[in-house]
């Protein structure tokens with residue numbers, strides 16, 4: 001499988017490079033990054049994906065939302081499947097991803113780890129039982145180089161809980177602007193940034209005299225790269241459409 005890595009000189013791009021280079025079935029044919037000379041990669045790196053004239057089977061993207069329009073245009077023009085792992089997208093970006101998936105296969109997940117996707121399954125079940133009488137709060141922690149907040153994963157967890165509750169919840173980000181008591185219809189979402197924290201997500205169900213906390217801790221970035229490779233192997237021969245971890249790990 002011939003792969004283009006978009007954002008290849010970022011932290012995730014470099015972890016993904018190592019994982020792919022250890023798999024004899026995979027080949028990186030090109031990388032794309034706005035700082036193409038930052039590392040001595042074994043593959044050519046371009047500033048703009050349209051500069052690559054060779055053949056590829058799939059694109060894996062760990063970069064920045066700024067890249068999205070060009071990336072989708074390229075994949076549609078070449079009829080290439082794409083795995084999008086970038087976070088921090090706007091509502092318009094999500095609509096563009098959905099629209100593009102009517103033409104090409106797109107796999108999107110804000111978190112490629114197996115663990116977070118099992119956590120989502122667990123918190124959906126818990127929310128079904130507890131939402132009437134328990135307050136739900138999400139806390140995420142990441143390293144001090146992360147640009148977007150709250151994390152794409154925190155949004156994804158909140159959206160899945162809300163889906164389970166007929167979209168009855170509204171999101172409250174931090175509480176410093178609020179001078180009133182907590183409303184029952186809220187999901188609070190809180191972001192912490194510091195040091196080299198790879199990624200932690202806790203979902204807290206707080207009730208009368210009892211608390212349930214369901215937590216995932218990422219111990220290395222390898223879990224995201226391994227998940228993205230699995231996603232690439234999964235969509236490479238799929239028809240156009242929008243795919244997610246639900247299709248890959250949760251049956």
Ligand SMILES: NC(=O)c1ccc[n+]([C@@H]2O[C@H](COP(=O)([O-])OP(=O)(O)OC[C@H]3O[C@@H](n4cnc5c(N)ncnc54)[C@H](O)[C@@H]3O)[C@@H](O)[C@H]2O)c1
Nearest residue numbers: 007009010011012034062063064066085087110111112224
């Ligand atoms: N889905 C997942 O499982 C998962 C896991 C980890 C990270 N991420 C997401 O992946 C993205 C990348 O994470 P990272 O830690 O590697 O970040 P990073 O900042 O280390 O890397 C991003 C790379 O993209 C390039 N880039 C950024 N903006 C650009 C622009 N405007 N034009 C061209 N190139 C640009 C940068 O040069 C950099 O090399 C983030 O959105 C992060 O949240 C997702």
Ligand SMILES: O=C(O)C1=N[C@H](C(=O)O)CCC1
Nearest residue numbers: 087110111146151152153199
């Ligand atoms: O390191 C990051 O940046 C991460 N971003 C994703 C998110 O925003 O949810 C997934 C975890 C790591």
